[in-house]
Amino acid sequence: MxxxxxxxxxxxxxxxxxxxxxxxxxxxxxxxxxxxxxxxxxxxxxxxxxxxxxxxxxxxxxxxxxxxxxxxxxxxxxxxxxxxxxxxxxxxxxxxxxxxxxxLDRLAYNEAISFACAGIQEGDVVQLMTTLDRKFMAGLAYFLGLRKLGAGVIRVGAGIPELQWDSILKYNPKYLIAVPSFLLKMIEFAEANHIDYNASSVKGVICIGESLRNQDFSPSVLAEKITGKWNVQLFSTYASTExxxxxxxCQQLxxxxxxxxxxxxxxxxxxxxxxxxxxxxxxxxxxxxxxxxxxxxxxxxxxxxxxxxxxxxxxxxxxxxxxxxRKQHMIKYKGTTLYPPAMHDLLTYFEAIQNHIIEISTNDLGTDEILIRIAAKENTEELLTQIKDHFRAKLRVTPKVEFAPADVLHKLVFSPMSRKPTHFIDNRN
Known part of the structure; x- marks a missing residue:
């Protein structure tokens, strides 16, 4: 198509x-x-x-x-x-x-040819793991596009790994539409509950809201973490309401x-x-x-x-x-220009980090200040040192890093008012 x-x-x-x-x-x-x-x-x-x-x-x-x-x-x-x-x-x-x-017809046409670009065909079953409510355009667009393409849609919505797996094992979708970091939670739940996820029906995932590629199109750390365990093909998509x-x-990635x-x-x-x-x-x-x-x-x-x-x-x-x-998210830190996706990718590298938020503020000198709050499996000085050394090696600067309670970060990252995880907060003047 x-x-x-x-x-x-x-x-x-x-x-x-x-x-x-x-x-x-x-x-x-x-x-x-x-x-x-x-x-x-x-x-x-x-x-x-x-x-x-x-x-x-x-x-x-x-x-x-x-x-x-x-x-x-x-x-x-x-x-x-x-x-x-x-x-x-x-x-x-x-x-x-x-x-x-x-x-709405134009929106359906757009999504139909976009999904076809990634390989979804008429008759395929697709599990929709994002919301259709709260006035978000994305979920509605996905549904309309899949319908126009002639694919079956399972409208599970966002979150709840157990519900997602129940649906996958019952309806055998070939594709998922999901935020990629949530796939790691899907893997974690499957391993804890003895679900053989590599034997499931899922062959591909249309990923929204988070980057899967480096600038040379090589897989990001997040993408490698997912495909290192789950043998699925990940397709990146970029869009906006405007x-x-x-x-x-397409299949060339x-x-x-x-x-x-x-x-x-x-x-x-x-x-x-x-x-x-x-x-x-x-x-x-x-x-x-x-x-x-x-x-x-x-x-x-x-x-x-x-x-x-x-x-x-x-x-x-x-x-x-x-x-x-994002242009408005550009950070000038100790003479170096940074963007949140680069920092996000570095933090994803660490298996011990369960969640994180990058907070930017303006300090007393009127320049950008970075605070990274992390929830980790164990709060050790060794981990903090490893994170700072990794930042220094890859980005040439070392931001402030501190531990935070996992439940506190979870509420901030997975806000019910956002369809995507929030890993960046800009508090600058």
Missing amino acids: IPAIEKASLEEIKQLQEQKLKQTLEYLSGNSPYYKALFAKHKVDIRSIKTIEDLQRLPVTTKTDLQENNDAFFCVPMHKIIDYATTSGTLGNPVTFGLTDKD MSTAFTE KGGHHHPELIITEVLDEDNKPVAEGESGELTITTLGIEALPLLRFKTGDIVKLHTDPCLCGRNTMRVGPVVG
Whole structure:
């Protein structure tokens, strides 16, 4: 199930995107109060924007813009909204996204071709280990996509290893959709309860919310810990509510494939200019074919690198590499630039660490301070020394590390108000 456009030539892909960009600009100009005002303020003649390169003449949209002007981004009357979703904003309050009936169809199409990219086929049974409630878009998107693909869905929801295993052993799913760190808890429960997990029906896992790859696409420590015990194939996927689009790995495991019929991607530097090919920058997207709340040059806050070399799967679309980090989460510590994913991966290396949280604050000098709180099997000075030495060797700096009660950290990491584990808290001024 590879859409023809994804196997087309690069010139044909560009032509399609430019045609859809023209339609998007006309739609925004006619229906979006926010973009109408933006075009007027900057004296933008949308007829002059004809190519992907011309996008650079348009202003970017930030998460703060979206939060401060949420209602003005809607392009349809509220009676056309079929589903309401929310995502976090930069100013504390969540941002509301509405989806029309056509938007839900587009969401289903996106997930269907994304799951097919990872190898899920009609008739496969998939266990959905994430929530469909609390106004999260992801769980609904997964369900709609699997339904469109013709796969069976077991809606178990998040957490509770015993319930997950009961369902796996009863319904024999071929794939799971899960947060990868939770798979370690699945393995731990199986071993404690004499479940032969390598003899189970599960062959692959679509992993959400946490990175599985290093920048060279080699497996992360987390991925190696899982596959070192459980013989399953792990597929990484990257998406966000704002995009209503996913970038999912194919069998080659070399980055998430772009769906050019759904989204235009740019990678920008600090001055909102395109980075050189092969360089990292902030992923900036323009959504295509969305009715309720389309976005133009929206800065996601995620630092990524694009890969344009041909993929052996036959798709000619570019691929998004592993997220380096979130721009707003960048840490300057003792002269070194750090991102939480790198620290998270180092902590996952230690078998003795059961859970962790990285807290960033501003010290008396006005610079970034790092505190890592860990729950460990045994609280020993030797472990603290090993962790600090490992940080010094890999990242050239040593943050403050202290032990914390396991139950306290568990409540912070697995908040009922988040569909993903929270391993990073930013308390900076």
